Amino acid sequence: MIKAVTGTRDILPGDIPKWNFLESVVISNLSKFNYKEIRTPIFEETGLFARGIGESTDIVSKEMYTFLDRSGESLTLRPEMTAGVVRAFIEHSLDKKQNLNKLFYIAPMFRQERPQAGRFRQFHQFGAEAIGSNDPSLDAEMIIIAYDILVKLGLKNLQVKINSLGIPASREEYKIKLKSYMLPHFDKLSGESKKRFETNILRIFDSKEEQDQKLLIDAPLLIDHLDEESFAHFDKVKQALTLAGVPYLIDPKLVRGLDYYTNTTFEVVSQSVGSQSALCGGGRYDLLIKELGGANIPGVGFAAGIERILLACENEKSLMIGDEKIDLYIVTIEKGLENFAYKTATEFRRKNLITDLDYLSRSVKAQMREANRFNAAFVLFIGGDEFAKGELVLKNMRNGEQLIFGKDELNKICQIIKGV
Ligand code: AMP
Secondary structure: OOOOOOOOOOOOOOOHHHHHHHHHHHHHHHHHOOOEEOOOOOEEEHHHHHHHHOOOOHHHHHHOEEEEOOOOOEEEEOOOOHHHHHHHHHHOOHHHHOOOEEEEEEEEEEOOOOOEOOEOOEEEEEEEEEEOOOOHHHHHHHHHHHHHHHHHOOOOOEEEEEEEOOOHHHHHHHHHHHHHHHHHHHHHOOHHHHHHHHHOHHHHHHOOOHHHHHHHOOOOOHHHHOOHHHHHHHHHHHHHHHHOOOOOEEOOOOOOOOOOOEEEEEEEEEOOOOOOOEEEEEEEOOOHHHHOOOOOOOEEEEEEEHHHHHHHHHHHOOOOOOOOOEEEEEEEOOOOOHHHHHHHHHHHHHOOOOEEEOOOOOOHHHHHHHHHHOOEEEEEEEOHHHHHOOEEEEEEOOOOOEEEEEOOOHHHHHHHHHOO
């Protein structure tokens, strides 16, 4: 038997109401902040991600689904959305139409990571990008949007962590300090961190290895080495968060070790999802657009993992989604009336009632069981003595009340069902 590929999951009909609800909260919140949806292709030229995410990152160096297509071109299933959005922004000169573009997306991503709870190879993210302004209030806006969505989903055990990476010049100075602090301890670093020492020393802060964490306790911190402008920028982000009533914690060890990330980085973590606790992450990327061939235009964004958020909701029992129901189930009492039932069902569907009927020639009892399984609000009986007299019986399944209508009174039946 062929099964779903490791790390991928089917989202079955029973799970869809939760997904739909989450997506509706995402869309309505982002729309209130005047973000517009963008959809980009699922695969892009590999070079876009190599440049847009960084060769030295785990994503690019070991997690991408990269393949040659039949013409020999190297393509990659997108591991994140920012690079694709920025590519589209540049390709369509969106800045010519509007100075500030506020965009959002809900889309599947692909990374060949080791699957575990809350970590998949195909997963879904929603996120936003604001391209065209370096106003710190936009950095805060990202955090406020993400936080508000998570709160609307009923989540409680949330913590917003923020940090600033400053600008490359001060970061380079700081990296030299960090290197000279680490050098005497080099032998005690984990293998991965030894590599990072060379490629991008900041990312040693990302390490989960105890031996690295021990060494980092007394390490100099980037936040203490910010230039004046970055410091003021960070202050304004904090101010805006306070104005919006979003509680936050400054985490000087929260790094996104890429050269074109600047100033603010943030993460929202949940204590309800075990080791994969980050629900959402983001930051400012003022140098990325230029790096990808665009003008010198600043941007800021975030991405949040839907599977992980739903896991947190499940663990906190925060989503109270009512059982699915249908408006009407048509029970055909006797043979020979199937065509009438079919025509009636079609008419009710065209009148916007969620309607179903039997397709398996089942007994009346089995049809009633099916109506209950679908949580039908009403059942319409077709057949029996009433039908012979030109009548239809409508049963209200909530209170058992039965009403009689003429065969041609579908509008009246419809009004009763809709409660108008
Ligand atoms: P990132 O793009 O790595 O900053 O991730 C942003 C968010 O996407 C994370 O906080 C997670 O919630 C989610 N995420 C990232 N990678 C995965 C994955 N492999 N499986 C499920 N969710 C993920």
